[in-house]
Amino acid sequence: MKRPGKRTLMQVFRKERTKMKPYAFGIDLGGTTVKCGFFKNDGSLIEKWEIPPIKDNGGVQILPDIAAAIKGKLSERDVSPEDVEGVGIGVPGPVLANGVVNGCVNLGWGVFNVAEELSGLLGGIPVVAANDANVAALGEQWKGGGEGNQNVVMVTLGTGVGGGIIVGGRILAGGHGAAGEIGHIQMRKDETAVCGCGKKGCLEQYASATGIVRMAHLALKEERKLPSLLDGKEITSKEIFDAAKAGDDAALGLVDTLGEMLGTALAHITAVVDPDVIVIGGGVSKAGQILIDAITKHYRTAAFHACRDTEFKLAVLGNDAGMYGAVRTILNR
Ligand code: ZN
Numbered sequence: 180m181k182r183p184g185k186r187t188l189m190q191v192f193r194k195e196r197t198k199m200k201p202y203a204f205g206i207d208l209g210g211t212t213v214k215c216g217f218f219k220n221d222g223s224l225i226e227k228w229e230i231p232p233i234k235d236n237g238g239v240q241i242l243p244d245i246a247a248a249i250k251g252k253l254s255e256r257d258v259s260p261e262d263v264e265g266v267g268i269g270v271p272g273p274v275l276a277n278g279v280v281n282g283c284v285n286l287g288w289g290v291f292n293v294a295e296e297l298s299g300l301l302g303g304i305p306v307v308a309a310n311d312a313n314v315a316a317l318g319e320q321w322k323g324g325g326e327g328n329q330n331v332v333m334v335t336l337g338t339g340v341g342g343g344i345i346v347g348g349r350i351l352a353g354g355h356g357a358a359g360e361i362g363h364i365q366m367r368k369d370e371t372a373v374c375g376c377g378k379k380g381c382l383e384q385y386a387s388a389t390g391i392v393r394m395a396h397l398a399l400k401e402e403r404k405l406p407s408l409l410d411g412k413e414i415t416s417k418e419i420f421d422a423a424k425a426g427d428d429a430a431l432g433l434v435d436t437l438g439e440m441l442g443t444a445l446a447h448i449t450a451v452v453d454p455d456v457i458v459i460g461g462g463v464s465k466a467g468q469i470l471i472d473a474i475t476k477h478y479r480t481a482a483f484h485a486c487r488d489t490e491f492k493l494a495v496l497g498n499d500a501g502m503y504g505a506v507r508t509i510l511n512r
Contacts, residue, residue, distance in 0.1 A: 200264040204249055205506025207269045207311060208232065210285035213245060216502040217252055220264055220510060222322065226252070227502060238286040242293070246300035265305035265512070267505035268297060269314035273356030278308040281356055307508040311501055313350045313359055316343020317511075318504030319458045324492040328455035332448055333494070334361055334441070336463035336470075339375065340383035340390075344452055349511065362387070364444050385440040388416040388463050394433050395419055420466035434466075438473025445474065446481035453486050460494025467493065 199220045207214040209232070216227045230248050233240040245268070253260060270293055272283035278294025294308040309317075316325075316333035325331035329348045335341035342361030344351040351358045362383035363376050370380035372393070384390050395414060422430035445457060464470060471491050479487055496503055 199510070200262050202258055202262055203264045203506050203509050204252075204266040205268075205502040205504070205509075206245055206249075206266060207314070207501030207505055208241070208245070208271065208286075209311065209501075210234075210271055213241075213248075214498065214502050215245070215248055215252075216499075216506060217256070218506045222503070222506065222510065224499075224503075227499070232286065234285075234287055236287075238283070238288050241286060241288075242297050242300055246297060249301060249304075260302060260304055263304050265307065265509035266297065266301065267314070267508035267510075268293065268306060268308045269311040269501045269505045270308055271311045274308050274310045274313075274352065275356045276352045278306070279356075280308065305509065305512075307512065309350055309352065309505070309508050310343075310356060310359070312341035313343040313352065314504030314508060315341070315460070315500040316345050316359065316458070316504065317350050317507050318496055318500035318502070319460065319494050320345040320348065320504075321507045322503050323496040323500060324458040324460070324494045325456050330452070330454045331456055331458060332361075332445070332452055332454040333458040333460060334445070335461035335494075336387055336441075336459065337461040338387060338389055340387045341461070344448075344454075346452065350508070361444065361448065364447065366440055366444060382440055382444050386437050386444075388461075391416045391419055391433055391437050391463075394436055398429060398433065416463055417465070420463075420469060424469055434469065434473050435476075438470070438475075439477045442474045442477025442479075443481045446478050446483070449486045449489055450483045454489065456490045456492055458492050458494050460497075460500065464493055 201220055203218050203220055205216040205218060213230045213232050217225045219225060230244060270280050270283060271285050273281040278292045280288060280293045281290055294306040298304060298306040312335060319325050319333050320331040331345040333343045340362030342359040344359045363381045365380045366382050367380035373379055374381040374384050385394060392414060419430050419433055423434045475491055
């Protein structure tokens with residue numbers, strides 16, 4: 180090793196620190212699949228693959244399996260661990276900025292430091308852990324619908340309503356790892372049905388794929404004019420949006436209700452966060468412009484005047500958003 184000579188140790192440290200290693204991994208850990216991405220340090224994807232999360236015995240095997248997948252890829256590609264800047268991992272539960280996950284119901288996990296544990300399994304390669312919805316938001320801010328903007332709110336409309344808030348190009352994790360839990364903003368105090376979180380009247384009870392179907396069944400009970408597609412069969416959110424696009428009055432009403440709930444909630448959020456752009460993703464966002472129109476109609480009337488014209492965009496990275504966001508957390512340190 181060369182001796183530092185007249186340079187101070189701090190100068191040497193800074194020089195070493197600014198030289199980023201050539202490779203990194205982005206891992207999106209979900210309840211049904213683990214998406215793994217091997218990246219160059221400029222964020223370009225070299226290869227992606229998936230492994231299943233084994234959830235038996237409280238999910239004890241999940242991190243060792245991920246570590247094995249990473250080590251396997253390194254030896255397959257003849258890359259030294261010394262050349263890996265680090266691993267970013269998105270986890271389906273609240274995660275504090277220091278890497279401590281506060282329980283993942285889907286995986287059977289309790290409270291522990293997921294970043295420290297995975298780093299230990301990888302022989303000390305640095306690991307950053309964050310909430311999965313937050314890393315998806317970071318991915319869309321970096322290389323998706325929010326690209327070119329530093330302040331982004333992302334809403335993911337799937338089975339539930341997920342969310343992530345990016346401020347100054349960084350994830351807002353919050354004091355309890357729960358920042359961006361947009362789906363559990365209380366929208367109605369008179370709701371009698373219980374949300375998955377145990378509260379009543381949460382946004383995702385109305386504005387998710389399951390929420391709009393639930394609203395359709397309620398409309399059926401109230402014997403209002405019904406979409407023809409409700410004729411005695413199971414319906415999906417896609418069918419409701421398709422019927423709305425075809426001009427069905429009742430389906431248009433359901434889409435409008437979803438737009439009102441989301442538009443109002445997002446107006447509340449922008450009054451606090453004031454993002455440059457709001458990105459809408461998840462399976463329901465495949466409905467496209469009719470969804471954006473339904474949300475913005477109500478958003479523009481509910482929003483504070485200074486952020487009334489905030490731009491809405493559809494997400495573009497799909498299921499890869501979490502992987503991109505995860506690797507960004509490590510490249511962004
Ligand atoms: Zn809830």
